[in-house]
Amino acid sequence: MGVDRRQFLKLAGISAAFGLGGSVGFQLLRPGALDAAERMPTPYQMVFPKSQGNSEVMPNPKALKGRRWGMVIDMRKLTVEKARAAIQACNYYHNVPTIPGKQNIKWIWLTGYTNAFPEVENPFADPAIKNARFIAMCNHCDNPPCVRVCPTKATFQREDGIVMMDMHRCIGCRFCMAGCPYGSRSFNFRDPRPFIKKEYPKYPTRTKGVVEKCTFCSERLAVGKLPACAEASGGAMVFGDVDDAGSELRQLLRSRYSIRRKPNLGTHPQVYYLV
Amino acid sequence: MLEKALSGSKLYWTWLICLLVVIGAGFGAYLVQYNKGLMITGMSRDVSWGFYIAQFTFLVGVAASAVMLVLPYYLHHYKTFGRITILGEFLAIASVIMCILFITVDLGKPTRILNVMLHPTPNSILFWDMIVLNGYLIINLVAGWVTLEAERKQLPPPGWIKPIIYLSIPWAVSIHTVTAFLYAGLPGRGYWLTAIMAPRFLASAFAAGPAVLILLGYLVKKLTRFDPGKEAFETLAKIVCYAIILHIFFFFLEVFTVGYSDIPSHTAHLKYLYFGLHGHNMLVPWVWVALGCGFTAIILLVNPRTRKNLKILPYACVLVFICTWIDKGMGMIAGGFVPNPLHEVTEYAPTGLELMITFGVYATGILVLTILYKVALGVKAEEEAL
Ligand code: SF4
Ligand code: SF4
Numbered sequence: 001m002g003v004d005r006r007q008f009l010k011l012a013g014i015s016a017a018f019g020l021g022g023s024v025g026f027q028l029l030r031p032g033a034l035d036a037a038e039r040m041p042t043p044y045q046m047v048f049p050k051s052q053g054n055s056e057v058m059p060n061p062k063a064l065k066g067r068r069w070g071m072v073i074d075m076r077k078l079t080v081e082k083a084r085a086a087i088q089a090c091n092y093y094h095n096v097p098t099i100p101g102k103q104n105i106k107w108i109w110l111t112g113y114t115n116a117f118p119e120v121e122n123p124f125a126d127p128a129i130k131n132a133r134f135i136a137m138c139n140h141c142d143n144p145p146c147v148r149v150c151p152t153k154a155t156f157q158r159e160d161g162i163v164m165m166d167m168h169r170c171i172g173c174r175f176c177m178a179g180c181p182y183g184s185r186s187f188n189f190r191d192p193r194p195f196i197k198k199e200y201p202k203y204p205t206r207t208k209g210v211v212e213k214c215t216f217c218s219e220r221l222a223v224g225k226l227p228a229c230a231e232a233s234g235g236a237m238v239f240g241d242v243d244d245a246g247s248e249l250r251q252l253l254r255s256r257y258s259i260r261r262k263p264n265l266g267t268h269p270q271v272y273y274l275v
Numbered sequence: 276m277l278e279k280a281l282s283g284s285k286l287y288w289t290w291l292i293c294l295l296v297v298i299g300a301g302f303g304a305y306l307v308q309y310n311k312g313l314m315i316t317g318m319s320r321d322v323s324w325g326f327y328i329a330q331f332t333f334l335v336g337v338a339a340s341a342v343m344l345v346l347p348y349y350l351h352h353y354k355t356f357g358r359i360t361i362l363g364e365f366l367a368i369a370s371v372i373m374c375i376l377f378i379t380v381d382l383g384k385p386t387r388i389l390n391v392m393l394h395p396t397p398n399s400i401l402f403w404d405m406i407v408l409n410g411y412l413i414i415n416l417v418a419g420w421v422t423l424e425a426e427r428k429q430l431p432p433p434g435w436i437k438p439i440i441y442l443s444i445p446w447a448v449s450i451h452t453v454t455a456f457l458y459a460g461l462p463g464r465g466y467w468l469t470a471i472m473a474p475r476f477l478a479s480a481f482a483a484g485p486a487v488l489i490l491l492g493y494l495v496k497k498l499t500r501f502d503p504g505k506e507a508f509e510t511l512a513k514i515v516c517y518a519i520i521l522h523i524f525f526f527f528l529e530v531f532t533v534g535y536s537d538i539p540s541h542t543a544h545l546k547y548l549y550f551g552l553h554g555h556n557m558l559v560p561w562v563w564v565a566l567g568c569g570f571t572a573i574i575l576l577v578n579p580r581t582r583k584n585l586k587i588l589p590y591a592c593v594l595v596f597i598c599t600w601i602d603k604g605m606g607m608i609a610g611g612f613v614p615n616p617l618h619e620v621t622e623y624a625p626t627g628l629e630l631m632i633t634f635g636v637y638a639t640g641i642l643v644l645t646i647l648y649k650v651a652l653g654v655k656a657e658e659e660a661l
């Protein structure tokens with residue numbers, strides 16, 4: 001289970017070595033690449049500024065580097081089959097158990113339009129959108145309430161924006177589940193191991209009593225691979241650097257209209273849906 | 276002073292043994308939970324807090340209400356409360372202990388509870404809640420014990436205790452305010468996202484706490500020679516009366532804002548609680564009973580003839596208790612989680628084991644309360660015998 005913090009430190013090391021500490025340095029290197037409005041600290045962030053990374057650990061040379069990771073889901077390309085493949089890949093590579101009933105565990109799943117976007121209610125919307133199945137996953141919010149409420153820093157945000165879990169520190173208070181406005185988190189109500197269909201030996205299994213969720217495949221990024229769901233989605237899910245104006249992801253966001261889940265809550269979700 | 280708890284009537288010992296049996300059963304149930312995980316509860320991915328956190332929230336209120344005795348006595352020199360202030364302080368101690376136990380049994384990894392202190396996180400309200408609750412426990416232990424000790428020695432309490440007692444007043448308000456902030460600051464939970472949460476909590480606390488105290492006063496009067504006095508009951512009854520009216524008033528403020536603005540993410544929760552949502556209506560009878568009890572209590576307490584009637588007063592207090600307990604416990608917690616952020620409905624009901632653990636925690640609190648009251652009343656009996 002030791003993925004998280006150690007790999008987090010590695011990646012943090014990269015970004016600290018690369019940037020001159022924070023977005024100001026980055027602005028100097030690549031002017032205009034950052035969206036100024038998004039980077040303005042909120043009143044909450046003024047009181048509790050984001051912590052800067054730790055530069056002690058040597059980076060893995062193959063690791064993917066990003067200033068701010070994000071995901072684009074192209075609803076024109078996303079068929080239910082592709083989505084299922086993505087979900088299956090995630091479940092397999094992360095030993096996500098299949099637990100029947102309401103105490104289940106989900107990192108990525110399919111849901112309806114009104115469930116994913118309850119506030120954009122429109123009875124006469126294009127049926128292709130209205131009846132589509134949307135992928136729901138952790139949004140790796142730029143201003144994540146789950147991190148804000150966690151009493152132990154077991155949920156924390158990396159320099160590159162990924163919201164991570166330290167399964168060894170989590171006390172299982174489930175405050176983060178109350179805090180997340182997207183239902184992205186699951187609690188291990190029981191020992192999950194008997195419910196793992198086929199164990200993937202390279203990823204840690206979890207114990208009862210801790211919370212877990214999508215990690216944007218931090219363990220894969222660290223060795224130069226794309227997230228499992230993006231890889232399995234047949235091009236319907238594009239992972240990339242939101243802060244890199246030249247990235248494929250930004251290209252897509254420029255070319256098509258995209259929506260995010262509950263943007264009115266100020267969490268700045270980093271999963272974008274092209275509709 | 277503690278030796279006073281070691282001698283008592285047959286009834287006293289039978290009572291303690293009964294409590295120990297319930298505690299034992301609760302502990303046994305907790306061992307099952309400890310081994311199997313929280314799967315033995317009715318909680319779910321959608322309703323991730325349940326009965327434990329509900330009791331915790333309710334009891335923080337009971338604990339905070341000690342201030343309703345301390346404040347009139349120490350700030351306004353209202354002598355009538357002098358004799359019973361200690362009962363309020365000791366009730367606060369027992370309640371805070373139950374609060375801490377309820378938080379502990381709710382944790383998925385209770386053995387890691389110290390992580391909250393090892394990795395202090397000031398941006399988490401739970402961190403502050405831990406500080407104010409433990410602080411309140413210590414303040415009341417010190418204040419209660421020192422004043423009682425002085426009373427036994429027939430001396431005025433030492434001077435240094437005064438500032439601590441004064442500190443307990445804002446501190447009592449803080450524990451319930453911070454507890455309200457646990458809920459009221461979450462962006463995606465419409466039912467909780469309201470600035471009136473803290474005042475509402477305080478109002479219901481100042482109704483429930485003194486109501487419990489009145490009931491305890493009746494018990495004490497019946498079982499020992501100590502009589503809190505008619506005037507003390509009457510004043511407490513007035514406090515309960517104002518507080519329960521405020522509680523219902525605040526509830527209507529909430530209903531107005533939510534109902535008139537008619538924003539779905541806020542109305543959905545009230546609809547679920549009071550009328551049911553998409554055919555799910557498990558809590559509907561409960562919340563209406565709570566409202567009914569609240570109104571009946573108001574009628575009984577506003578009318579001076581029924582309020583001053585010491586035969587009717589305990590019934591009014593029981594009604595207040597039921598009203599606030601349902602409203603703050605089940606209604607508050609489950610109501611906030613249903614529907615979930617994706618507007619799906621998953622209902623919640625506690626399981627048998629969950630209830631057993633809950634009773635075990637309550638029995639522990641009552642045991643602490645019994646022992647503390649035994650000591651306090653022993654000292655008072657001694658003093659009156661002189
Ligand atoms: S989606 Fe939920 S769990 Fe993920 S970062 Fe945002 S608030 Fe946290
Ligand atoms: S359950 Fe774990 S991750 Fe979530 S808030 Fe509690 S300690 Fe933090």
Ligand code: SF4
Nearest residue numbers: 090214216217227229
């Ligand atoms: S990014 Fe990785 S962890 Fe997250 S849903 Fe996709 S495969 Fe799962």
